[in-house]
Amino acid sequence: MYFFISQLAISDILLPTDIVPNLLHILLNNGATITFIGCMTQFLFFCASEGSDCFLLTVMSYDRYVAICNPLRYSTIMTRANCLVLTSMCWVLAFSLALTESLTILMMTFCGPNIIDHFFCDVVPLVEIACTNTYTIELEVYVVCFLVLLIPIITILFYAKIIVTILRFQSNISRQKAFSTCSAHLTVVSIFYITLLSVYYSPKGGQSWNQSKILSLLYTVFTPLINPIIYSLRNKEIKKSLQEITNKCVSYDNGIIIYR
Numbered sequence: 001m002y003f004f005i006s007q008l009a010i011s012d013i014l015l016p017t018d019i020v021p022n023l024l025h026i027l028l029n030n031g032a033t034i035t036f037i038g039c040m041t042q043f044l045f046f047c048a049s050e051g052s053d054c055f056l057l058t059v060m061s062y063d064r065y066v067a068i069c070n071p072l073r074y075s076t077i078m079t080r081a082n083c084l085v086l087t088s089m090c091w092v093l094a095f096s097l098a099l100t101e102s103l104t105i106l107m108m109t110f111c112g113p114n115i116i117d118h119f120f121c122d123v124v125p126l127v128e129i130a131c132t133n134t135y136t137i138e139l140e141v142y143v144v145c146f147l148v149l150l151i152p153i154i155t156i157l158f159y160a161k162i163i164v165t166i167l168r169f170q171s172n173i174s175r176q177k178a179f180s181t182c183s184a185h186l187t188v189v190s191i192f193y194i195t196l197l198s199v200y201y202s203p204k205g206g207q208s209w210n211q212s213k214i215l216s217l218l219y220t221v222f223t224p225l226i227n228p229i230i231y232s233l234r235n236k237e238i239k240k241s242l243q244e245i246t247n248k249c250v251s252y253d254n255g256i257i258i259y260r
Helices: 002-029 036-069 071-077 080-106 123-128 135-167 172-201 209-233 236-249
Strands: 250-253 256-259
Touching: 002 036, 002 080, 002 209, 036 071, 036 080, 036 123, 036 135, 036 172, 036 209, 080 123, 080 135, 123 135, 135 172, 172 209
Parallel strands: none
Antiparallel strands: 250 256
């Protein structure tokens, strides 16, 4: 569990690092410029981190499924080697899809005023200002969105089985603890996927650019912000470790705080 959380943390650090600095620069200056190479670099890491988030959340739901539904086989199924293979597949697949989309956009021609009404370089505003035929990139986007749509369906199936198993628990305390953990994770997954799919699956003209930008902020900034709260600060073991570290660094002597 902690290994997958650490991988999700890497992805959550990568995404805001790629988006937020330029976003703040745009807001403070009422607009900004970026080189084409810089835009493509931002787009590559944005797609890779979003893709890794999708795959890692699914792997984490599978980990919880095995832990709750097959607890006696957990240590043999979720071995360290299998965990490494699963996370490696998440990162490789995410960067492969991101690289494919980036290379396709690089082959397009931009001949008009290269102005995008967005906080970062995303596929939809880039396609809007392209002069060449955008059929290939639009087809790729729909294929990727179809794959991304399958992922939450798989996650829902895992959690449906988890909920059925939890309801069979004899202890009310065990049921409450399991439901508390699952509900928090499902809340994050729901916010992430609903906003992500609403941006890329909504028909043209179905929502304004302001609405699209606000929705984009939810899955690029808000979700990475609350993930540490959901997965770390609510965990008793992590809170206990933080308390022990704090006690080692700070001590009290007659009402005086001593830093060590």
